[in-house]
Amino acid sequence: MSFYQSPLDVTAFDAKFEAQKIAFAPISFQVTRCLLKFGILAHIDEAGEEGCSLEAIVERSQLSEYACSVLLDMGLSMRLIWQNDTHFILDKIGHFLLQDDMAKVNLNFVHDVCYEGLFELESSLKEGKPNGLKVFGDWETIYPTLSELPEQVKKSWFEFDHYYSDHAFGQLLPLIFKSQPKHIVDVGGNTGKWALACTNYDPDVYVTIMDLPGQLKVALKNAEEKGVGDRVEGYQCDLLDEEQAFCDSGDLYWMSQFLDCFSKAQILSILKRTAQSMTANSELCILETYWDRQPFEAGAFCVNATSIYFTAMANGNSRMYHSKDMLSLISQAGLFVDEDIDDIGLGHTLLRCKLKP
Structure with missing residues (x-):
């Protein structure tokens, strides 16, 4: 649209x-x-x-x-x-x-996370670096340092991230578990909210979270506190390191609001390594908000505005993508889309992918 x-x-x-x-x-x-x-x-x-x-x-x-x-x-x-x-x-x-909860979450995110740093949007566009991030520290990207952000900034960042993902959980869980996966690999699992939702939905499922050390520490602690530490494990991985192999025993690989954190070249690398870890019976489920798939203009506006956060604050080279860009990258990685579902949660799209024959 x-x-x-x-x-x-x-x-x-x-x-x-x-x-x-x-x-x-x-x-x-x-x-x-x-x-x-x-x-x-x-x-x-x-x-x-x-x-x-x-x-x-x-x-x-x-x-x-x-x-x-x-x-x-x-x-x-x-x-x-x-x-x-x-x-x-x-x-x-x-x-x-x-x-309106969405307006509150967006306003707090822009003020606490983005506002000061957006002064550096011009230099970020020229250099391909998140130069606005220097208001919080001397870091190359925001992801390894989320746990080190000031408390109010961290609070607004996670509230923004979780607000959009959490609204989709109710619709997603039945869709994800219709194939009855026994082992889910949550790529970029963050604080573990999706892993916990899965273990709560299916008492037999086992989840491996692939992420950086800081995020894994938080996610595994949350799993222990919820009493499912025996069914949630961590797989420490720098997803941008092309030499690092992915967990290779998953029935279902899960990427939620994850690939928008990377450039096209990085996404292709991540998808290729995922495909190499999959079998003919595995599937990859990608959940994203594509600006061209939004049911209302307000949604497209918010999604495109979020791209500017990635430019100035997150990593300087990622964005919220047009769905055609993602479909092309999926195909280049040796995968095909077996199921394409729009209007999940607050404008999310689920792409269920499998290895090309």
Whole structure:
């Protein structure tokens, strides 16, 4: 699906206004965050249809009248709120910023993980390196250092990652277990949430998590705490090291929101090594959010915006892909797609792959 095959049907006057919104977008973002952080949108929402006066907002937020008034005036221009005489009332956009879980997760992720580092987007694009990551440390990529990020940054990163994957679990588990796998190899298993979901779904399944040492330590600890440490093992592996072989005893290889973390060349290498570890009876299941497969334009917008995080903060060379790019890489690796399922969770696609005959 493509939302961009024809020009936007908008007047020149409105288009000029949209251009100004983009020019001031960082200001709009921070004003929104402050309206939420200081409870101003919540205060207005609680007041209901009668609205909330400036005096009441000042008293409850414990900010000065000046601070509240500049935030409220910009909030009016952004249509987060509207004003009835002397009272402020929450508008629809403000309602969703206040109540919608996706908006909260995205906003916290952008502020805590991306905002400062995005100043280096220009140099990241030129050099192919995540130069924005230096705001947190002198690291080449974000992945080996996730456990070392500041606590609030780490919290927002994992909430963002888990929010999108967790919404898909309910639909995915029956699809994954219809082939009755006994041994699942979770490639890039992160904190082990998928492994734990699998062991909870099937009391007989055994899961091997392939990942870096830092992530494995967290995942295996989580498995022990859940009482399934005997069915979850770690396979320490630098997935970018082409000399390292993959675990070769899996019935089903699982990659969830994983391949978007790598460049096309890296993805091809990972898929080839996976194929080398598979048998004719094995299968590889890939779960991703492709921007061209989103059911709504808002989804495509969020997915494409996430690509910029990869550019400036994560590794400088990966992105959220068009599905045709991934299908081509799968074929080049000696695999074919046996099943292709869209609209899982929040815009995910499941590709079930097997070795080419």
